[in-house]
Amino acid sequence: MARAGLDSLVVCSVVVVVLLCRASAQDSSMNGMNMGGMNMEHEDTSLPSPHAGSGTAWQPASVPGHEWMLMRGGWELMAHGQIFIDYNQQGGPRGGGAKAESVNVGMLMEQHALGRGTILFREMFSAESLTSPHPGFPELFQTGETYHGLGLVDHQHPHNVFAELSAMYTLPLSGKVSWELYGGPSAEPALGPVAYIHRTSASELPLAPLSHHLQDSTHTSFGVVTTGLVIDRVKLEASAFNGREPNEERWSMQFAALDSWSGRASVAPSRNWTAQYSVGRLEHPEALEAGSQWRQTASVEYNRPLAAGNWATSVVWGRVHKIDTGANLNGYLLESTLNFLRRDYAFTRLELVDKDELFPQAAVHPAYRIGAYTFGGVRDLVQNRAWQFGLGADVTVYSKAATLDAAYGNHPVSFQIFLRLRPGIQASGHQHP
Numbered sequence: 001m002a003r004a005g006l007d008s009l010v011v012c013s014v015v016v017v018v019l020l021c022r023a024s025a026q027d028s029s030m031n032g033m034n035m036g037g038m039n040m041e042h043e044d045t046s047l048p049s050p051h052a053g054s055g056t057a058w059q060p061a062s063v064p065g066h067e068w069m070l071m072r073g074g075w076e077l078m079a080h081g082q083i084f085i086d087y088n089q090q091g092g093p094r095g096g097g098a099k100a101e102s103v104n105v106g107m108l109m110e111q112h113a114l115g116r117g118t119i120l121f122r123e124m125f126s127a128e129s130l131t132s133p134h135p136g137f138p139e140l141f142q143t144g145e146t147y148h149g150l151g152l153v154d155h156q157h158p159h160n161v162f163a164e165l166s167a168m169y170t171l172p173l174s175g176k177v178s179w180e181l182y183g184g185p186s187a188e189p190a191l192g193p194v195a196y197i198h199r200t201s202a203s204e205l206p207l208a209p210l211s212h213h214l215q216d217s218t219h220t221s222f223g224v225v226t227t228g229l230v231i232d233r234v235k236l237e238a239s240a241f242n243g244r245e246p247n248e249e250r251w252s253m254q255f256a257a258l259d260s261w262s263g264r265a266s267v268a269p270s271r272n273w274t275a276q277y278s279v280g281r282l283e284h285p286e287a288l289e290a291g292s293q294w295r296q297t298a299s300v301e302y303n304r305p306l307a308a309g310n311w312a313t314s315v316v317w318g319r320v321h322k323i324d325t326g327a328n329l330n331g332y333l334l335e336s337t338l339n340f341l342r343r344d345y346a347f348t349r350l351e352l353v354d355k356d357e358l359f360p361q362a363a364v365h366p367a368y369r370i371g372a373y374t375f376g377g378v379r380d381l382v383q384n385r386a387w388q389f390g391l392g393a394d395v396t397v398y399s400k401a402a403t404l405d406a407a408y409g410n411h412p413v414s415f416q417i418f419l420r421l422r423p424g425i426q427a428s429g430h431q432h433p
Contacts, residue, residue, distance in 0.1 A: 046271045047233065050120060050168060051078060051109060054198040054219055055188025056180060056226055056237060057264075060303040061271040063200040064310050064339075066388065066423045074112055081106035081124075082422035084206040090138045092412030094154050099138050102131035103206045105163065105197055117171035117178075124165075128158030129250035137207060140398065140414055141370045143357040144213040145245055146287050151360040156208045159197075161251045162186045163220050176232045186253055187224035189239035191262035191280040193299035193316050195219035200303060200312035201335045204347045204378045204392060206418055210370060211331025211353040215297050215318030218262075218282075220246060222253045228264075235266040243282035243292075259283045262295075275300045288360070291324030309339035329354040329367060343380040345392070350374075358404070371399030378420060390420045 048058040052065060067080035084103040090096060107124040128137075135147035136155035145157040166184030173179055188195065195216045196202045196209055209215070221241045228237025243260030262280030275298075282293045299316040313336040320329045331353040338346045349372070356367040376394025383389075395415040400408065 046268075047230075048268050048274060050170075052198075052200075054164075054195040055166075055224075056168065056182050056190055056228065056235075057188070057192070057194040058235065058266050058268055058274045058276065059194050059198070059200060060274050060301055061268065062305050063303045063312065064305070064425045066203075066425055068386075068423050076109075076111040078109040078111075079107065080423055082203075082420060084418050084420050086206050086416050086418040088138055088207075088414075088416050090140050090154070090412075090414040092140065092409035094408055095140060095412065095414065096138045096154070099133045101133055101137055102128070103137065104128060104131060105159065107164070114169065115171070117169055120168045120170070122164050122166045122168075122184075124163040125161060126159040126163050127161070129161060132158040139207050139210075140396075140408065140412060141210055141353075141355055141358065141372065141400075142208065142212075143355055144217065146248055148248070151288050151357050153358055153360060156212075158250055160186070160220055160246050160253075162253055164188065166224070178230045180228050180230065180235075180237070181226070183225040185255070186220060186222055187226075187241075188219045189221055189224050189241040189260075189262050189280065190226050190228065190237040190264035191218050191239065191278050191295060192216040192297045192318065193276060193301065193314065199301070199314055199335070200310070201301065201314040201337050202349070203312070204337050204345050204376065204390075204420065205335070205349055205374065205394065206416060206420075209331075209333055209335070209349065209353075210351050210355070210372050211316070211318055211333050214295070214320050214329055214331035214353065215299075215316050215333065217245065218243070218280075222246065222255050223258050225258065233268045235268075236264075237266075238263045239280075243280075243285045245285050245287065247287060260285075272303050273301070289322075289324075291322055293323060294321040295319065296321075306340065308342050309344075311338045312336065327356065327367065329356060343383055343390075345378040345380075345390070347377065347394070348373075348375050358407075368401050368404060373397050373399075376416075383424065385424045387424050388420075388422050391418075392420060393417045 046061050048061050052063050053059045067078050070077045086101050089098045105126045110121045136157045139156045142156045145152050164186050166187040168182040171179045192215050223242035226239040239262045240258040241260050242256045260282045264278035266276040268274045277298045279296045297318045301314045304311045316333040318331045333351050335349040351372045353370050354367045355370050356365045374394050374396040378390040378392030380388050380390040
């Protein structure tokens with residue numbers, strides 16, 4: 001009962017924050033800023049741009065754009081991504097020792113006018129199947145997907161080579177109403193917040209959240225069709241998609257029936273705020289579980305441009321209800337990244353998440369509530385219009401049930417030291433106050 005009360009309190013808190021966001025709509029007075037021609041689908045440049053999010057999800061319009069842009073023959077061509085080269089030391093008996101690895105993703109986008117609307121193509125790729133140690137990136141208490149037919153535990157899986165291959169058509173219907181159609185063989189349904197690899201609040205954190213599979217793991221789905229309406233500052237959308245998670249063949253696409261569905265409502269009350277609530281039914285998402293799931297998520301994202309930097313914060317809740325067993329798993333996340341004095345970054349990620357896959361070969365699978373608390377910083381060694389090259393480090397401490405001490409140790413501590421490379425912020429033409 002206590003946990004149910006906490007879950008309800010957190011959800012109610014998110015709703016309150018959304019209402020407060022709407023009260024701050026005076027920030028929209030900044031909507032006259034020029035976005036370098038990159039908002040063709042919306043005359044109101046205070047609305048979020050699809051170039052800064054993932055799938056059709058919204059980030060605040062004021063987030064900085066780390067990307068290169070080129071105009072050719074009526075096409076807007078964009079490229080962005082980042083590479084982390086890590087020394088990863090996970091603590092405790094199940095930490096697995098120190099590993100060298102690279103977390104990486106690259107995205108290409110092409111946009112052109114088509115009739116009265118615009119067409120946007122996206123291609124996202126990752127080389128993590130080559131740059132992650134087997135069976136994946138070591139990460140204490142992380143679960144999800146498989147390796148050699150067994151559930152991954154204490155490891156984050158590498159992303160697929162073809163992480164996104166999609167197209168989105170946007171058609172204005174009136175001054176404040178537009179219609180969107182999105183999809184592709186590898187795409188993201190309208191379920192969850194902006195995926196962590198695209199969130200500005202997570203831009204300096206190499207590893208995935210422990211709550212990733214409760215919140216935004218559908219960001220790579222092999223078969224998606226989404227349609228929706230943008231009505232002023234509100235977006236309503238629905239998706240049909242293949243809800244099965246990718247298998248171990250990271251270089252292939254595994255198509256199946258579009259038998260899962262989701263719906264999402266998003267709001268962008270000003271340039272600095274977005275919020276969403278979504279729900280979906282996923283048919284047979286887990287390779288090692290026969291059942292289906294209901295998933296709910298709610299999130300609020302805040303971004304504030306500063307005179308010499310930027311501050312981005314996200315609050316995310318996700319819940320999975322396993323239909324066959326009736327089990328509920330919840331994940332709560334607060335992450336924030338502060339860029340100050342131009343070259344310096346301080347970041348944190350605080351999580352509480354329920355895990356029932358820590359001992360996959362056990363006869364029963366109880367859920368344990370895990371806390372993970374990460375703190376770190378980055379210093380840009382090179383920062384110009386073309387590149388940002390930084391040196392960073394982070395440390396993570398945990399809370400857990402005492403019954404896990406035998407497997408994980410009493411007080412495990414993990415840390416990373418890493419180099420980060422990405423496009424320069426001025427290369428995209430974004431100019432934020």
